[in-house]
Amino acid sequence: MSGTYLGMPAFPEAARKAVGDSTLRGNLRHATHTIRDKRARAVAELDDWAALREAGKQIKDHTLRHLDRYLVQVEEAVTAAGGTVHWAADADEANEIVARLVEEAGGGDSAEHEVVKVKSMATQEIALNEALEARGVHAYETDLAELIVQLGRDRPSHILVPAIHRNRGEIRDIFRSEMSEWGRPAPENLTDTPAELAEAARLHLREKFLRARVGISGANFVVAETGTLVVVESEGNGRMCLTLPETLISVVGIEKIVPRWQDLEVFLQTLPRSSTAERMNPYTSMWTGTTDEDGPRTFHLVLLDNGRTDTLADEVGRQALRCIRCSACLNVCPVYERAGGHAYGSVYPGPIGAILSPQLRGTGSDVDASLPYASSLCGACYEVCPVAIDIPEVLVHLRERVVQGGPAVRHGNRVVLRPAKGHAAERAAMRAAQWAFTHPGVLRTGQRLASRTRRLHPRTLPGPGRAWSGSRDLPPVPAEPFRDWWQRTHGGKDGSE
Amino acid sequence: MSSRERILGRVRRALADVPADEVPYERAVAREYAREHGRRSVAETVDLLAENLADYRAIVHRCADGELPGLLARLLAAHGSRNVVVPPGLPPGWLEGAGAEIVHDRAADTPQELDRVDSVVTGCAVAVAETGTIVLDGSPDQGRRRITLVPDHHICVVRVPDQVVGAVPQALGRLDPARPLTWISGPSATSDIELDRVEGVHGPRTLEVVLAGGGQDGRTAS
Known part of the structure; x- marks a missing residue:
């Protein structure tokens, strides 16, 4: 996964520092409790929630179990609609493809080498911005929270709201001191009211949207039968990036596929209510290839593996690939609420991150080996998950893998993992217990x-x-x-x- | 080996446990959820649309067909719009009597030119009552996606009750996936500051929805 997080300390050390930060704890407590109650009310409006959740799980499971077929179908449909499909086995390959496409679209003129980005977990995961910067391409994040993170030279700490660890006062300070470095400065006398902060972001980004030649996005869903991509958002920055530039590049994890158009009827009901606790998010864009005289003339889809097929090979762990990135599990998690997102050492924090990161990246590093333990196994995450991922089950499964080692798949190859070093005492105690009990x-x-x-x-x-x-x-x-x-x-x- | 073959090969090896005769898609998904939540008359569905649009800060108006031009003229005037961009197939007559200068959308116009336009008036493809959503599909009365995005004020006309459905599943059934689709539920908003919703970021900050048709005041007979 991302090189940004190399050398991260294991979860317990990082969390110990975070829980001592009273501002951070206050910010997280306020935000997660606000959304928790609202989500419960939004979900309670639908008396068939359990059936929607079950259908969402079944659609995703079916797709994953026939993923080869659906990937080929996506390729055919997107190509037929005027798009170009690329395949990237890992982060480096994806970054290389995107950088080359941006350079081609920019026509070799270095002044044109800037892109506007829609918030996308996949591009965070592969550290695309850093890779583009190294090639002289400036990538501007346009989601408000991503902008706050980018301006603050910070790291995201939440899937939906990457700047959840910042309160309004901190955001105002970042805008005041940093916006002028990147473009239009913050208005004089900017206060910390959310409406004014949103207005400042609108003014700052507008010039970038209007002149952008290349947009980069992810996608929430890709419909195999039609080749349609779906981006769910709130602010309109997504619509700007998806419609104004001449070239659109979408980097999408291979697990984002749903088989049929009709399947969207499930997720368009469960995703907004689970993530922002809304009946429907303000804007959803759906596009199929290119359309004459409307939106980008060139469309590229980059299908990203980067550890997903390794995760798919694990019969217990593959359910993590059902995730639709709603972040409901983060908002209810007692561990996340106290430790914050940075302690997880990954762009995927919280309960879903604790099962996704060690599978996408393997359990080789200190932080990845510690993540399956970043939980009290209370099960609140499973209860709110709109695709019924049994996160506690996968956590226990991964703990077993860390302590005992055993067969796994890394980079497409079967390997036998050795038991992790730090757990010798635990293994000795368990062996002693086994002997005594027999x-x-x-x-x-x-x-x-x-x-x-x-x-x-x-x-x-x-x-x-x-x-x-x-x-x-x-x-x-x-x-x-x-x-x-x-x-x-x-x-x-x-x-x- | 190409990355395509590498990834497809990895997927196939990862799925070695999946039996060849596994249940097909048709039987793998139990669609036991509702097509629509609750039972409503046509008029109640339109009322629910109005209620949910307003709940997410869209400004809702109702009028009979004949009253539409007068209402649109008043709304543009009240917003202080000097000019208004229109899609190529906006029904002639809708903006008769509007004081604002009419700007016809042309492919050659730059986004910067569009940014100097105050308002946009369009029709829509379908509206969803349960979620308070209007969907645009790029038909001639809705135009290219950018015209409903860059101007700060969007007036969208929904023909009631014909264009209104109860719930999301019914809306998808009416839409053509080959067309570029934009689902709009209220004005641009964000939850990024302390997870609290604030209206008004990059899309139109004012969304007015006109429910046109039916009886004298736009009320639909039950």
Whole structure:
């Protein structure tokens, strides 16, 4: 995935720093609680929500299980409608394709080498902006939150609202100090009212929209039977990027496909209500190839793998590819609310990030090996997911992979992962437990010993167990093992208890 | 090996567990959800459209067919519009009597020229009551996508009750995916500052929807 996040600390270290930041915690708490209640009300309006959720899950599962067929169908349909389809196995290849297309569209004149971008997780994932910058192409983010992140030289911390960690005062300060570097400065006397901040963004970006020759987007959905791409947005920046430039390049993960036009009737009901808690988002654009005299004359679709086929190879983990990037799971997650998005070390934070990043990137780095543990397994994420991804199930599955190692697919190749280094004590404890539980005499002796020595037990564990007991109480050991009590009293029936 | 072959090969190997005789698409998806939520008369569907449009800050007007030109003239005047861009197939007569200068959309016009136009008036392809949405499909009475995007004031005329459907599934059934489609639910908005909705970013900041047709005041008989 992105090189931006190389060398990120493991989740616990990053989270420890984040929870000590009271401004950050206040911002996150305010924003996630606001949206949480609104989402619940928007969902409650539809009495068939459970059936919509089930249909969404089934459509995505069916597509994933026949993805080769649907990919070929997308290619045929988009080509027939006047578009050009490119295939990118990884981030570098996708970036190379896009950079070349931008240079071709710009006609070799370096002054023309700028692009306007619609918010897109896929291009964040492959660090497209950085790759374009290295080739002398300026990429301007036009979504308000992405603009805040870009101007603040910051990293996104939420799927839907990448600047969720910033409050209105911080946003005003960023606009005041940074906008002039990139184009039209912020208005004099800019206050921190959201309406004024939105107006400042409108003025700042308008000149860029009007002169842009190349637009870059992702897509929320690609319909295989028609070759139609769908972008769901709020501000109109998406419409600007999708219709004003002469050339449009869309970078889309291969899991974004739905088979038929009719399938959109499910997701256009579940996505807006799950993400912004609206009955419908302000703007949705749908386009099929190119249209004469309306919108871009040239359209390129870049189909991106970048770890998705590796994820698809895992029968438990592949359900993560159903994700429609609504971010409802982030907004309800008690861990995300406290740790914030940056601690996850990926453009995909929160519960979905904790199962997506270690699958797309593998569990080789410290941060990726720690992500399956960035959860209390409370299950709130599963409950709100509009495509019913059982995130706790995948988290536990990935924990097993980290601790025990085993077969996996990386870059299309079958590999056998070695058990992660940091979990030796856990494995030793589990092996000891397994031995004790399969030898009743040993278990009995051990339990009695533990009961008799219970006054001598420390309150925290020594050695490698210290980290575990750092935030937990050790369970008190009873005066008598349960099995002894049961045998002595016949389960309490002889009246002695 | 091309990347296309590499990716398709990886997908096929990843799906080795999928049986060849797996249930086809038709039986894989149980569409047990509703085509529409609740039962409504035609008039109630139009009322719901008006209510939901207004809930997301569109300004809703109702009028009989004959009153449309007068209403459009008044709305443009009230907005202080000096000029108004129109798609090539806007019904003649709609802007009769409007004081604003009429600008005809031409392919050669630059976005900068469009940016100097105050308003745009269009028809629509379909409107969705449950979500308060109007959908444009680039037909002659709606024009190219850019004309409803760059000007800051959009007046959209919905012919009621013919163009109104109850819910999203019915709207998709009426639309042609080959056409460029724009679904609009209220004026441009953002939730990016503290996840609270604010109207008015890059698209038209004022959206007025005229529900035209039916009886004298535009009310549809039940």
